[in-house]
Amino acid sequence: MFDTLKNKLTDVFDGLARRGALSESDVDAALSEVRLALLDADVALPAVKSFINKVREKAVGVANMRSVRPDQQVIKIVHDALVDMLGGDAAPLNLGTNPPSVILMAGLQGSGKTTTAGKLALRLRKRDRKKVMLASLDVTRPAAREQLRLLGEQAEVGVLKEVDGESPAQIAKRALQAAKLQAYDVLILDTAGRLSIDEALMAELREIKKLTNPHEILLVADSMTGQDAVLTAEAFHKAVGVTGIALTRLDGDARGGAALSMRHVTGCAIKLAGVGEKQGALEDFDPARLAGRIMDMGDVVALVEKAAETIEVEEAERLAKRMAKGQFDMNDFLSQIRQLQKMGGLGGIMGMLPGIGKMQKQIAAAGIDDSMIKRQEAIILSMTKKERISVGLLNASRRKRIALGSGSSVQEVNRLVKQYQDMARMMKKLGSKTGAAAMKAMLGGAGMGGATGAMGGAGGMPGLGALSSSFGGNLGKSMGGGLAKGIGSSLTNGLPGLGGKLSGKKK
Amino acid sequence: MNWFKKLKDGLSKSSKKVSGSLASLPSIPALIGKSKLDAASLEEVEDALIAADLGTASSTRLAAALKAHKFDGLVDANSIALALAAGLQTILEPVAKPLEIRSENRPHVVLLVGVNGSGKTTTAGKLAQIWQGQGKKVLLAAGDTFRAAAVEQLQIWGQRTGTNVIADATGGDAAALAYRALAQAIEENADVLIIDTAGRLQNRSELMDELAKIIRVIRKLDKSAPHDSVIVLDGTVGQNALSQVKAFLAVADVSGLIVTKLDGSAKGGVVVALAEEFGLPVHAVGVGEGADDLQPFAADEFAKALAGVSAS
Numbered sequence: 001m002f003d004t005l006k007n008k009l010t011d012v013f014d015g016l017a018r019r020g021a022l023s024e025s026d027v028d029a030a031l032s033e034v035r036l037a038l039l040d041a042d043v044a045l046p047a048v049k050s051f052i053n054k055v056r057e058k059a060v061g062v063a064n065m066r067s068v069r070p071d072q073q074v075i076k077i078v079h080d081a082l083v084d085m086l087g088g089d090a091a092p093l094n095l096g097t098n099p100p101s102v103i104l105m106a107g108l109q110g111s112g113k114t115t116t117a118g119k120l121a122l123r124l125r126k127r128d129r130k131k132v133m134l135a136s137l138d139v140t141r142p143a144a145r146e147q148l149r150l151l152g153e154q155a156e157v158g159v160l161k162e163v164d165g166e167s168p169a170q171i172a173k174r175a176l177q178a179a180k181l182q183a184y185d186v187l188i189l190d191t192a193g194r195l196s197i198d199e200a201l202m203a204e205l206r207e208i209k210k211l212t213n214p215h216e217i218l219l220v221a222d223s224m225t226g227q228d229a230v231l232t233a234e235a236f237h238k239a240v241g242v243t244g245i246a247l248t249r250l251d252g253d254a255r256g257g258a259a260l261s262m263r264h265v266t267g268c269a270i271k272l273a274g275v276g277e278k279q280g281a282l283e284d285f286d287p288a289r290l291a292g293r294i295m296d297m298g299d300v301v302a303l304v305e306k307a308a309e310t311i312e313v314e315e316a317e318r319l320a321k322r323m324a325k326g327q328f329d330m331n332d333f334l335s336q337i338r339q340l341q342k343m344g345g346l347g348g349i350m351g352m353l354p355g356i357g358k359m360q361k362q363i364a365a366a367g368i369d370d371s372m373i374k375r376q377e378a379i380i381l382s383m384t385k386k387e388r389i390s391v392g393l394l395n396a397s398r399r400k401r402i403a404l405g406s407g408s409s410v411q412e413v414n415r416l417v418k419q420y421q422d423m424a425r426m427m428k429k430l431g432s433k434t435g436a437a438a439m440k441a442m443l444g445g446a447g448m449g450g451a452t453g454a455m456g457g458a459g460g461m462p463g464l465g466a467l468s469s470s471f472g473g474n475l476g477k478s479m480g481g482g483l484a485k486g487i488g489s490s491l492t493n494g495l496p497g498l499g500g501k502l503s504g505k506k507k
Numbered sequence: 508m509n510w511f512k513k514l515k516d517g518l519s520k521s522s523k524k525v526s527g528s529l530a531s532l533p534s535i536p537a538l539i540g541k542s543k544l545d546a547a548s549l550e551e552v553e554d555a556l557i558a559a560d561l562g563t564a565s566s567t568r569l570a571a572a573l574k575a576h577k578f579d580g581l582v583d584a585n586s587i588a589l590a591l592a593a594g595l596q597t598i599l600e601p602v603a604k605p606l607e608i609r610s611e612n613r614p615h616v617v618l619l620v621g622v623n624g625s626g627k628t629t630t631a632g633k634l635a636q637i638w639q640g641q642g643k644k645v646l647l648a649a650g651d652t653f654r655a656a657a658v659e660q661l662q663i664w665g666q667r668t669g670t671n672v673i674a675d676a677t678g679g680d681a682a683a684l685a686y687r688a689l690a691q692a693i694e695e696n697a698d699v700l701i702i703d704t705a706g707r708l709q710n711r712s713e714l715m716d717e718l719a720k721i722i723r724v725i726r727k728l729d730k731s732a733p734h735d736s737v738i739v740l741d742g743t744v745g746q747n748a749l750s751q752v753k754a755f756l757a758v759a760d761v762s763g764l765i766v767t768k769l770d771g772s773a774k775g776g777v778v779v780a781l782a783e784e785f786g787l788p789v790h791a792v793g794v795g796e797g798a799d800d801l802q803p804f805a806a807d808e809f810a811k812a813l814a815g816v817s818a819s
Contacts, residue, residue, distance in 0.1 A: 036563050042745035045558045109768060110624030110741060118655075140796070142632075142663035147656030150677075154655075195771040222624065226560040226745020228773035235772070249623065252708040254747035277623075277653070 022070055027059045030074045041294045043257030044230040047264035055081050075295070082291035086259060091244065091269030092284075096215040100133070100179040100187045104212065105246075106205060106236055107220035109193030112248035114144060116220050116274055117190040118151030119282035120246075125157050130185040135160035135175035137168035137208065138192040148190050154279055158184060168192070172208045189214070196235030209240050218271065220246045221262060229258035230265050237266045247285065248274035255294050315339075328427035330388035333420050334380045337373055378406040379416050391417060391424075544582065549574055552587065559776035559813060562746050565783055569594050588814045595810035598779055603806040604788035606634075606735060606763065608643065614697040616689065616725065618733035620718060620759050622751055623706030625741040626767035626793060628657060631703040632664030636798035639668050643698040648688035649674035650681045650721065653705040661703055668798070681705065681717065682724040689728045702733070709754030719758050736762050737790060743773035752785055767793035770800070774813055 031052050038048045059077050095101040103120070105113045117134060124130040134152040138144035145162050152159035160175045172189060179187040189212065194201035209217065219233060219242045236242050245266070247259055250273045259270055270285040319332060380388065382405035387393050394402075394417060403410045544552070549570050556566035569591065576590045608615045617634065619627045631647060638645045647670050651657035658674045665672035673688040685702050692700040704721065707714035725732045738761045740748050755761045769775050769792050778789060789804040 039557055039563050040746055042747070045554055108743060108771065110626060112624055115654075141660070143656040143659035146659050147654070150655035195768075197772050222741070222743070224622070224741070224744045224747040226743060226747075226773065226777060227558050228560070228743045228745075228771070231772040232743070249708060251711070252622065252747070253710040253750055254745075258745070 022059060022074070024060050026070065027056060027074070030059070030071070031056060034074075034078055037295060038257060038260075041255035041257035042224075042226050042229070042261075043294065044227045044261035044264070046230060047261045050264060051081065051085060051260070054085075079291050079295060082260070082294060083287045086263060086287035086290055087269050087285070091271050093271055094215050094243065095128075095130075095186060099183070099185045100176070101185065101216075102176065102179075102212045102214040103186060103188045103216045103218060104209065104214040104240075105188065105190050105218050105220055106240065106242070107193060108195065108222075108232060109141075111193065111220045111222045112246075112274055113193065113220045114138070114147050114151065114190050116218075116246050116248060116272065116282070117148060117188050118155055119274065119279050120272065121152060121157040121186075121188055122155035122279050123282050124186050125155060131158070131183065132186045132188065133158035133160060133175070133179050133182070133184040134188050134190065135171060135178075136162075136190045137171050137175075138190060139166070139168060139171075140192040144190075144192070151279070158182070168204055169207050169211060172211050176212050187212075196232045196239075202235070202239040205240050215243075216271075217241060217243050218246045219244070219262070219266070219268070220248060221258060223247050223250050223256040223258055224252060224254040225258035225261075227261075229261040233262040234265045237268070242266050242268050244268050244271035246270075246272040246274065250290075251275045251281070256290050257294050259290055260294065323427055326428040328424045330380050330383060330391060330420060333423065334377065334388075337377050337380075341373060341377075375406070375408055375412065376416050379403075379408055379413055382406040391420060543577065544573060544587070548587075552591070556591075556776065559774040560745050560780075561776040562749075562780040565776075565780045568783075569779075585816065588811075588816045592807075592810045592814035592816050595779060595813055596807050598782050599789070599806035599810055602782045602786060602789045603804050603809075604763065604790065605803040606737070606765075606790040608638065608699055609734065610698070612729075612731065612734050614644075614646070614689075614692045614700045615734050616692075616700045616702065616729065616732040617735045617737060618702045618704065618722070618759065619737055619739055620704050620755050620761065621706060621739040622708055622741075623654075625706065625739045625744075627651070627706060627739045628660050628664070628703050629796075630739050630765055630767060630793065630801065631661060631701050632668065633793070633798045633801040634701055635664060635670045636668040637801065638699050639670060644695070645670050645699045645701065646688060646692045646695070646697045647672045648685055648700060648702040650685055650688075650702050651705040652677055652679045652681045652684065657703075657705070682720045685721045686724045686728065689725050689732065693728065709751050715754065715758045718755075722759060735790075736760050738764050740764055740766050740777075742766050742769040742775035742793075743771065745777060746780070748777040748781060749784055752781055752787065756785065756787075761787065763788035763790045765789075765791045765793065765801075766804075770794040776813060778809070779813070 034055065035048055035052055038051065039045070043051070055078055058081065059074055093103070105117050107113050114136070121132045121134050124132045132155075134148055134155075134157060136145040136148040138148075149159045149162070160171070160178055163171075163174075166174070168191065175187060175189060178184075189208070191205065191208065192201070194205070196202070217240055219236050221229065221232065225232070233242070233245075245259070245262055245268055247256070247270055250256065262268070263270065270287075273283045273285045275281045275283050315335060319335065322328065322332060379402060382402045383394075387398065387402075394413075399410050399413045399417075403413050406413075552573060553566045553570035556569055557563060561569070572594050573587070573590055578586050578590065580586075606617070619631055621627050628651060635645050635647055645668075647661055647665055649658040649661040649672055651661070652675060655677060658677055662672050662674060664670070673684065673691060675684050681704065688702065689700060702721070702725075704718060705714075707718065709715065722733065722736075736759050738752060738755045738759075740751065744751070752761065752764070764778075764781070764787055766775050766778055766789065775792070781787065782789070791801050792804050792809070794800050794802060
């Protein structure tokens with residue numbers, strides 16, 4: 001649905017490559033794309049504005065590194081600033097020293113308070129070995145107390161007995177007393193969902209706070225929340241002084257900009273992340289992961305860093321020059337395969353792309369793994385110098401020899417030659433165009449080119465994209481429709497454009 | 508009209524924000540006496556729309572349309588709001604269609620789908636109450652067999668409204684339950700069967716497959732069922748609503764939407780983006796916790812409330 005920020009920035013910086021420091025107007029153009037991307041990710045307007053100002057200061061004047069394109073640099077700056085703003089340091093729950101520590105859950109209706117309370121109880125019991133009691137103060141929603149009781153039973157923690165006709169404040173008092181008497185370490189109070197604009201209910205929350213003096217007041221918020229996140233967070237923070245945020249439904253495909261909005265207005269750490277329907281699906285919040293998600297670009301940052309580290313600039317430039325002339329022989333092919341291996345191989349690269357990590361098994365089952373790359377390397381190494389320069393020499397008997405020499409089969413040799421020829425054809429086409437246009441053509445190519453193609457640009461290593469596109473093509477074919485359908489949804493969430501490509505369809 | 512007041516009451520706190528921000532556009536004083544908006548104020552209008560969750564694309568389009576708008580007389584906050592409301596109404600008018608029970612369907616099957624916490628069970632209860640009140644014979648099917656106490660929650664709504672609730676214990680098979688409920692509704696010659704389902708995130712393909720199964724199974728009894736497949740959307744949700752509708756449309760043939768929780772500070776502007784993207788009917792909006800707080804969607808009033816037209 002959305003073009004990824006990465007592609008947009010690539011457009012902005014087309015033609016800018018290798019032009020020294022970023023000027024203010026370059027940065028402004030890039031930042032207006034960043035702004036749109038953030039808004040599309042549901043980051044609230046005030047948070048976007050303050051964020052953009054921060055980034056502008058950092059981005060202007062950044063020297064253009066030789067091996068990393070300006071768009072990639074800006075992405076990294078934006079990413080780092082996002083991580084920073086989302087809270088670079090881990091913030092554990094504050095349980096105080098004087099048991100029972102009280103944790104108060106608050107939030108809008110349907111944000112996931114009761115579910116999170118149940119998950120938190122389980123986690124505190126299992127991981128932190130605490131004696132936990134759950135108490136529901138939700139006398140509004142039908143069967144809310146029943147729900148918390150069932151969750152408590154599943155988590156094998158204490159649950160305050162329900163008494164009909166009590167007010168939330170009365171229940172809170174009774175819960176605190178019970179927790180003290182029965183020597184509980186932690187008391188988790190679940191409350192009714194309430195609108196931030198409902199004065200009466202907010203007053204009730206204040207009263208509960210006064211009565212129980214909680215160590216933590218967690219604002220439970222849906223990661224799918226839109227612009228309203230600022231208003232909600234502001235209202236709850238003003239009313240009761242939120243101490244932390246629990247973000248729910250992060251296993252969905254929302255980009256989760258609400259987290260940024262809420263951090264911006266409350267300054268509170270995001271302490272917990274709900275990542276599934278099972279009771280164990282509660283994690284510590286990971287700012288870096290959410291930052292990548294808000295930017296809708298997977299872990300491209302890690303890819304860029306890796307590319308900058310491993311790809312040798314001289315080699316890359318030599319290749320680029322040859323490509324510009326439309327030259328591409330088996331030696332070039334080999335050099336690309338080796339670059340790919342240095343970066344951790346296909347597995348390593350894919351591991352950095354969210355959504356793909358999970359399907360690595362299936363990819364392995366389809367026979368696409370690093371051993372395939374190794375075999376291809378062996379095949380090329382079994383060719384004579386002459387053969388590597390002019391592939392036309394490869395007649396049947398030469399192919400048989402190469403197969404024997406590399407421990408593969410003639411079919412595999414044929415496949416490699418075909419792959420090489422496809423790529424050489426593409427290179428020739430690219431050779432007739434220049435620079436940015438060629439890069440773009442490659443980005444739009446079939447297969448995995450979308451993700452790794454940018455890398456080719458990043459490291460000044462044109463052709464990597466094309467290489468991976470040839471692997472990607474295989475991937476799509478051998479995986480077939482069924483699998484592609486299954487992974488399609490999870491892929492497209494993290495990486496729009498890639499899912500469709502993997503299923504073998506043209507763009 | 509009753510629901511406008513409700514929505515207004517709810518939205519007024521929030522429409523104060525839009526109208527407030529329109530009234531407080533720094534560029535307004537400079538515009539007085541002019542008949543068109545300048546670039547700076549257009550950008551401010553666009554920002555106000557974005558802050559109402561309309562999304563960047565719809566906001567940009569609406570602001571651009573405003574650029575061409577020629578104002579009669581002086582430009583002020585209310586005249587901008589009126590012009591904006593007119594633009595919004597044009598988008599929303601075609602999608603404002605109430606949920607109607609067609610008596611030729613025996614029973615008329617309404618399937619409620621959506622992500623977790625969007626308000627499906629509450630909406631099921633409210634719908635039951637409304638149709639019971641109209642003298643219809645209504646059955647509720649507690650198809651959320653996953654969430655703890657979801658069945659109990661619907662049963663309480665059943666008691667409140669005097670509606671028979673068909674339910675299994677939590678953990679049962681939702682498709683089997685839906686089948687049984689429809690069989691019973693046919694046998695009892697009910698007017699309406701409302702099937703509540705478990706909340707599911709749209710990217711969880713195994714859960715979406717379950718939903719597809721529910722539909723497949725009830726179609727064995729009635730090929731035309733469900734007659735309304737309604738996605739329940741949380742009004743506080745942002746642009747992810749687009750992804751939700753798209754996914755549920757593909758799996759559950761969504762025929763319309765109900766937007767809940769519009770009595771808070773969220774304005775539900777994503778409805779506009781949805782109308783532009785999918786053109787699906789918006790049946791009703793939820794503006795409170797009571798059964799009578801589920802109100803038919805009226806385009807003009809929603810548009811006015813969203814744009815912050817000050818006259819009521």
